[in-house]
Amino acid sequence: MTPTVTPYRSGRRAGRHGFLQLLHAEWTKFRTVRGSVIGMAAAALMVVLVALLAGASSDQKGSPPVPIGPGGEPVTDSFYFLHQPLAGNGSITVSVSALRSSIPTGPADLRPGIVPWAKAGLIIKQSTRQGSPYAAIMVTSSHGVRMQDNYVNDTAGLPGPVSAASVRWLRLDRSGDAITGHASADGTHWTKVGTVHVSGLEPTAQVGLFVASPPSAEGMGTRGSVSTAVFEDLRIQGGWDGGSWAGDQMGPESPSFAGYPKNTSGSYLGSDGSFTVTGAGDIAPAVRETLPTGGTFGDLLTGTFAALIAVIVVGALSITTEYRKNLIHVTLAASPRRSRVLVAKAIVLGFVTFVAGLAGAFVAVPLGERLARANGVYIFPVASSTELRVGLGTAALLATAAILALSVGTMFRHSAGAVTTVLAATVLPYILIANPFMPASVSDWLTR
């Protein structure tokens, strides 16, 4: 009964073999499962929605403006200033014999502590306006003598801490807009620390003593600190009009000023060239941590966490569903080389996730920024190249997480196991550090 027929020849010609065909197939697979497409769209939407939420829910309307430094950047310009005007060129000298800091360890419980960048020294400043140009020479708790100007420039001088046994003499000389700082360990032998040009310094500037004490870092947060310095041998030469000293807290209302610990305040005590000055605050560029009314692009992109969850689920399911439904048999019958299939899958998934993440970030940032600014939030300005980098980085992070989930899904062949594992590895650390009861050491380790 066997019929005599000629063996069948496929009408198909062997076309160009290509990895491209495999990519095309995987792309068709991806786009034809509604869940994957919705998951990816949801990931992009999460990024946008959280940015909108962040922008819309932040209400800093009416908060004092953020001081802007001479370079256009946001600055912290809060410190205790014992000052008087100096007309024209001149010189100011002082010795510092102590700089002590206190950190609150609980309600109404202030303990001595180390605030590495507590500062005490001499300053020549354009005016008492926040953000105005300045040059200063100072002792610090842990970083020796420094000369700093205009918030961003810093030169190291004599190293070592200051104490009664290790007194530091400081001197600032003004000549036009050139200000030179000297330091000495004995008041006789002076070492030049540096000369800076403070452009736009008017003929009459405010000069004097200052004490600043930045908030100390504590886990994910900070606590305001206070520092006290002992000055002696204060001398001014030059255009000094012989007036009296005025003590002022600079920028007490500034949003970047963390304030004094409870039951403390800025003050000065003394006369005739010997003063004990207590102050808080900092003279530095403002950063996210020191500017509660500020926001960064990173804050606007918090939705990336939610997006991570979505892309991890999509990534893991894109392979585990194949195993669960035995679709993998069909896939491997069509493309017998397993590694090529997986690479094609990873490329398609990574590319799609990258595009979704990039689109989400590029829509989220301008929208969130606009809303936040309308609500009085100061958004730290960044270069457009940085903006681009942040967008690309967000997209790359999401793509990497999706491919990681795909890989783990390939190993586990089990949806719930793969999703749980990858989520635990990527998102869990951030959830843990958001827990306020987490010990600081654990948080520090998790965010290292």
Add this chain to the structure above:
Amino acid sequence: MARHHRPRSGKECQSQQKSAPSHAVDDRGRPYHSLRHPLSHVGSLLDAAAPHPSRSARNHLLWLAHSQGLAARRVDRVLDLVGLTTAARRKAGGYSLGMRQRLGIAAALLGDPPIIVLDEPFNGMDPDGIVWIRGFLRSLAAQGRAVLVSSHLMSEVQDTADHLVVVGRGKAIADAGVAELIAAASGNRVAVRTTARPDAMTALGHAGAAVAATGRDTVTVSGLPADRIVALLNQSAVPFSEVSAHRATLEDVYIELTREAVEFRAATPPEVSR
């Protein structure tokens, strides 16, 4: 067989062409994994298709087509061949087993391969579907394709296959044409229906035939041709109402083969029990 699929134990019927070595599928002996477009060499239905439940039949075939560099119109062509065109854009999750079988057959045909391997294609098919697939498999074989079908449904195989391989306990215990097997199992036996069974058995037994009672009024005779039996019965005045050649079914063949569990070759038919 595709390399990554181990053959299942069970019964397997095949037509025309013997199965290729397990590591190679094409006539030049190339291993499966090195084939450029494997679906153009061998098409298979292995798991009643395994479509993603939220993907439509058309999209399932579409990605398969893309992986082989095939155009979308080939997809529509095979959908039409298996009669799934109207349901093609619905999610496969809602398909009946029979519809998934048709989708799997469409996938097997996608690359227009000369070899088609179908695992239990009759499962879940409604009577219309069974009639359709019977004719469809014959037409594929008539085009010169090797169609390998594995099935437990002997009646379907009997009507469809040309060549049969029976596998029992992991071994091929028969490898022959279906017609040959049935003829061998039937022997040269003749079924006689008579109201006088003992008389008939005596008369025929004296003439040297082996006679076995198979029912209240039926006997099976071997060793004598039908015309000789009629003559003998007339001679002895034994009344009878029917004399017919006994024809075994494939089920009989199968039960016989697996019961005896002896190796069976087409060239040497087994002794029929007397």
